Amino acid sequence: MQAVSEKTIQQSRSIERIVAGVETSDGAGVTLTRVLHGKLQQRLDPFLMLDAFGSDDPNDYIAGFPDHPHRGFETVTYMLAGRMRHRDSAGHEGLLGDGGVQWMTAGSGVVHSEIPEQEDGVMEGFQLWLNLPAQRKMAEPWYKDFTSESIPEYVTEHGVKVRVIAGESNGVDGVVAREVTEPIYLDVHLPAGAHFSTELPATHNAFIYVYRGRVNVGDELVESQRMGILSNTPSADGISIVALEDARLILVAGKPLGEPIVQYGPFVMNTQTEIHQALDDFRNGRFA
Ligand code: FE2
Numbered sequence: 001m002q003a004v005s006e007k008t009i010q011q012s013r014s015i016e017r018i019v020a021g022v023e024t025s026d027g028a029g030v031t032l033t034r035v036l037h038g039k040l041q042q043r044l045d046p047f048l049m050l051d052a053f054g055s056d057d058p059n060d061y062i063a064g065f066p067d068h069p070h071r072g073f074e075t076v077t078y079m080l081a082g083r084m085r086h087r088d089s090a091g092h093e094g095l096l097g098d099g100g101v102q103w104m105t106a107g108s109g110v111v112h113s114e115i116p117e118q119e120d121g122v123m124e125g126f127q128l129w130l131n132l133p134a135q136r137k138m139a140e141p142w143y144k145d146f147t148s149e150s151i152p153e154y155v156t157e158h159g160v161k162v163r164v165i166a167g168e169s170n171g172v173d174g175v176v177a178r179e180v181t182e183p184i185y186l187d188v189h190l191p192a193g194a195h196f197s198t199e200l201p202a203t204h205n206a207f208i209y210v211y212r213g214r215v216n217v218g219d220e221l222v223e224s225q226r227m228g229i230l231s232n233t234p235s236a237d238g239i240s241i242v243a244l245e246d247a248r249l250i251l252v253a254g255k256p257l258g259e260p261i262v263q264y265g266p267f268v269m270n271t272q273t274e275i276h277q278a279l280d281d282f283r284n285g286r287f288a
Contacts, residue, residue: 001161004154004170009197009238013206013230015220021052021227027065027114031055035209035227036128038263043229044205045256046131046181048073048268050227052211054080054124061123064115069287070106071278072137072268074130074178076185077102077114078165078250080211082123088112090141090288099148101165103176107132107139109278109287126209126250133180133257134270141288146175160196163187167253169198184253190215190243197240198251206230206239206253213247222249 019040021033036050055061064084077084077096084096088104089111096102104110116123132139152164154172164174167184174185184204190196190213200206208217209227217239222228230239230253239251260270267278281287 001153001155002172004156004172006156006158006170006197007199009199009240011233011236012197012218012238012240013200013233013236014218015222015228016231017229018220018222019227019229021225026051027068028063030063030065031060033225036207041261041263044207045258045261046183046254047205047252048129048131048261048263049127050129050209050252051127052209052225053126054122054211056122058120061116062119065113066115067111067113068266069109069111069282070266071109071282071287072106073132074103074105076128076130076165077125078128078187079125082121082125083117085115085117086112086145088141088143090143092143094143094145096145097148099151099163101146101151101175102143103146104143105132105139105141107137107141109281110141111287128185128252129268130178130181130183130254131257131261131268134259136180137269137274151175156196158194158196159191160194161189162196181254181257184251186251188241188249188251190241190247192243192245195240195242197238199238200230200236200253201255202232202234202236203255204253205232205256206251208239208241208249208251210247210249214244215247215249216242216244
């Protein structure tokens with residue numbers, strides 16, 4: 001793992017709002033926490049959804065997500081622990097394991113399944129939905145699995161370990177880069193008392209989600225299982241975080257599209273007409 005010196009941040013963003021997720025069930029009966037949902041889609045444009053899942057009870061996850069469609073956006077699945085088998089109608093198949101990432105561009109449409117490949121043990125991770133710009137919504141579907149070993153990591157002079165899934169942090173590039181939305185997706189592990197800072201473009205909407213421990217951003221406390229939406233302060237050039245105890249969090253940022261968001265379940269388009277077209281195409285087998 002490479003050692004880096006943090007770049008100096010002149011002014012950190014602050015916490016605008018703390019959000020507790022909503023317990024829900026999706027797929028064939030998977031228990032999860034929906035952290036980012038419809039009401040936050042405008043505020044956190046280009047992100048459409050964040051689900052956090054984590055359980056050592058197979059009843060919470062074993063049913064998985066049988067065949068279902070998507071159109072118009074990208075899904076990013078980050079598995080902290082567990083194994084999930086993915087198959088899609090475009091002929092792709094892959095196994096997502098501990099620390100791995102699957103990045104799928106649904107584009108014009110895929111039908112896929114996500115099924116746990118374990119009968120016990122811990123299943124923990126996140127699924128993030130990233131919107132596509134209007135001109136890319138009908139792009140050809142694409143997908144790639146990234147093993148844990150292939151994800152760039154660095155450690156700071158304060159002992160903070162950072163895994164860079166997308167975008168760039170302290171000079172280290174992630175495995176995925178995207179034009180237009182320019183997403184940044186980091187998994188940050190902080191020892192108790194450590195501080196961490198990274199640059200964030202002022203253009204981006206951003207949030208953290210703490211999944212272990214507690215952190216401070218400025219004077220604001222963000223506890224475990226909470227999302228902190230970061231203020232869009234034009235003069236702020238990044239974020240500074242202090243760990244009150246051993247803590248882990250994801251930091252997600254992206255440039256808003258500023259386009260209409262029309263969602264009907266697994267289809268996210270710009271207009272109602274496009275949603276009707278998606279339903280018609282799906283029902284008539286015109287997805288990849
Ligand atoms: Fe899916």
